[in-house]
Amino acid sequence: MRSVTLLIDKRLEMSTKYKKTLENDTNKVVISKSLLDSIKIIKDLEPDLIIISDSFDDDLSDFCKQVRALTYNMRPVIVALSKSADSGDRINILNSGADDFISEPVNLPEFKVRMSAHLRREYESNLDLKQLLPNKNYSLRAIKRICCRESSWSMLYIKIVNFEDYKVAYTELASDKLLQTYSAIIKATLTEKDFVGLIDENSYLIITDNLKAETVAKFLTYAFDTVVSKFYAEHDLNRGYMILQGDEFAGKRANFVHVTLSGISSENSAYTNAQQVMNSLMELNSMANLHNKSNYILDRLKIPGEHSLQSKKYNNKILIYETDQALCTLLNTILDLQGYDITVMNSFAEPEEGETPALLIIDAGDIEKQNGLNLCYKIKNNASLSNVKVIVTSAVHDKELVLNTGADLYMPKPYDVSVLIKWVDNLMREYNA
Numbered sequence: 001m002r003s004v005t006l007l008i009d010k011r012l013e014m015s016t017k018y019k020k021t022l023e024n025d026t027n028k029v030v031i032s033k034s035l036l037d038s039i040k041i042i043k044d045l046e047p048d049l050i051i052i053s054d055s056f057d058d059d060l061s062d063f064c065k066q067v068r069a070l071t072y073n074m075r076p077v078i079v080a081l082s083k084s085a086d087s088g089d090r091i092n093i094l095n096s097g098a099d100d101f102i103s104e105p106v107n108l109p110e111f112k113v114r115m116s117a118h119l120r121r122e123y124e125s126n127l128d129l130k131q132l133l134p135n136k137n138y139s140l141r142a143i144k145r146i147c148c149r150e151s152s153w154s155m156l157y158i159k160i161v162n163f164e165d166y167k168v169a170y171t172e173l174a175s176d177k178l179l180q181t182y183s184a185i186i187k188a189t190l191t192e193k194d195f196v197g198l199i200d201e202n203s204y205l206i207i208t209d210n211l212k213a214e215t216v217a218k219f220l221t222y223a224f225d226t227v228v229s230k231f232y233a234e235h236d237l238n239r240g241y242m243i244l245q246g247d248e249f250a251g252k253r254a255n256f257v258h259v260t261l262s263g264i265s266s267e268n269s270a271y272t273n274a275q276q277v278m279n280s281l282m283e284l285n286s287m288a289n290l291h292n293k294s295n296y297i298l299d300r301l302k303i304p305g306e307h308s309l310q311s312k313k314y315n316n317k318i319l320i321y322e323t324d325q326a327l328c329t330l331l332n333t334i335l336d337l338q339g340y341d342i343t344v345m346n347s348f349a350e351p352e353e354g355e356t357p358a359l360l361i362i363d364a365g366d367i368e369k370q371n372g373l374n375l376c377y378k379i380k381n382n383a384s385l386s387n388v389k390v391i392v393t394s395a396v397h398d399k400e401l402v403l404n405t406g407a408d409l410y411m412p413k414p415y416d417v418s419v420l421i422k423w424v425d426n427l428m429r430e431y432n433a
Contacts, residue, residue: 050079079100159261255292260296318428
């Protein structure tokens, strides 16, 4: 997961320069040009590093106090940028909660290295020293960021069941080795774009993409069952279970450890906060628990089996509703050359029954009559046509007005025809997927 740096600076040129210097594959830089907006960003993203400039009229030390009070439970690094070189200002701002003070103009290479060092220390301060993975607070922060900013993701929750019994039977040293081995397997399975962190000592959170979530789940359950036998004594393996020794657990039978893995996806449900995500993961995880065997369960959309083997015929039919005759002729000619079945409509009438197109290109029409917008609204509220893709073009540049009718795409006039054709290709693929 990329770290997040919040740059609070109302100067366009300087903030852009700093962002270009600091942003890379491992660090996302978010600029806020308003102190009020920055408060919301801090709550939503919980940035690792906050850089505050004195480009605002407000006193910098007062704002540092506000940010530090707001972030007491997440403790990000706060760096103050100021044109002042006075030692008194430095001391006042550092006493107000800032971790570092940099006088402008800055040396950009040094600035980059110093901020990287702050981010590295922030990350390392959130590592579990035993498994060298981010701790629970950092993992929950990762969930929060994903829910706020990403539209496509999968999350996996892995729990090692019967771990406490294993720790009692084989001592903490052996249990640490088990955890470290499995952590290494998890990290080796993922890429730099994925995230893995701890929820508890024996439970993990993985954030990855939808395409490989099930592959990861399948491998990690298989890998655990493959290696775990190496962590038992031979007599326990022969017996098929552990016996917990000592006064408290005298003669207590304990099952071997195994993992339960649950997974959810943004494609199947909408999640707005970390608590919703964890509740769903834990509910699914309890359903995945099998006796003495690792197992995984993923949240999937229900797929009806009826007529599932029927192939879908590719629909390449496009209807054009365009009042500008020259533009209408141009679109008709170009899209026909692209291999689409084009029909030019002479009125704003709905398609006839049995002639369902894949895509409509509709001119919004006169601002008062709004013929095109009314047509789009009717089509999107017609059960038999609601899946048809609609592009609405308009000389009236009111995006919200157009999209509120149900249009899939709003194209302001005048537009580049080549851009429109790219969108046509994308929407046709979506319709026929």
